[in-house]
Amino acid sequence: ATVLGIESSCDETAAALVTSDRRILAQAIASQDEEHAPFGGVVPEIAARAHAERLTPLIARVLGEAKLSLDDCDAIAATAGPGLIGGVMVGLVTAKALAMATGKPLLAINHLEGHALSPRLADATLTYPYVLLLVSGGHCQILRVDAPGRYKRLATTIDDALGEAFDKSAKLLGLGYPGGPAMERLAAQGDPRAVPLPRPLFGSAEPHFSFAGLKSAVMRARDSGQYEAADIAASFQQAAVDCIIDRTTRALAGMPGEPVTALVVAGGVAANGSIRAALEQLAASHGLRFVAPPLALCTDNAAMIAWAGLERIAICSPPDPLDIAARPRWPLDPDAAPARGAGV
Ligand code: ATP
């Protein structure tokens, strides 16, 4: 099967054509970094407007590149949440219009499921169940992935997401937006032991995360005037790695159910080399495979949305009605109890 994927939940407008044998026939991403950079973060109204201007030409471009028409697609998959609602609606309404005009089925995809299943697009040998560290701009969770649509959340953040902590710390250091890649580059020039920073929730019984205190400590270190920015960045990244490894170790120790086949990382922060390297070691020490998607599939893209649609087709999950609503919040595991002091 071939699926057209559409992504518009944050500040990447994207379209892609992907096949069930894992070929990305064409993909295009228009990033809005330049539009949002002056504001140091994503401005929802600017984002929605940019998605509306760019999405239709992007869809035309990928169809042209693949030399396909919508009639050659078996379904149209679009992110239906969670995310900035204006942008999500642009993508979902576009997908609905295309589905209505062509009679093709509509697949309303959870953006987090796109991230969660993206490692399987890149690696055909990755099988269920696996344990997933989902680290992105809005989320920091450990999930057991049993099948498309079947997730058990083992941990979440009680305050900031890890990508958010990277972005806010980068902003404090004057690195601009988006901050994650800039922090990683600066960290490479610093000493990870130079600045004493906290490791929130390190060693606590539940495998949850917390990053707000780390970000505040970055601010105090900066304000003290005692440290080089590169040393703060390196120490921040080391603290993040230490927290991730401690919390994931804890989650692996308490893993319910049938043994997992792999430790998997996905989401924008999965592009970070230090985090990938540390997780690879952790997986090896547990006798688990380690799988991480290529960098381009970590940050937001439409290939992962098309792939999530293909995963649904593979398990014969029915398409969605054309009146399905966009959802600003949409947890992968709706049964998960709220973590102390936090919502989703
Ligand atoms: P969500 O998926 O939770 O809705 P999002 O879609 O905004 O949030 P992603 O696009 O998956 O998030 O990830 C973007 C985040 O990843 C940003 O916070 C960005 O700073 C971070 N990021 C990207 N590359 C790196 C990197 N090399 N190191 C650390 N963080 C990174």
Ligand code: MG
């Ligand atoms: Mg982005």
Ligand code: FE
């Ligand atoms: Fe994302």
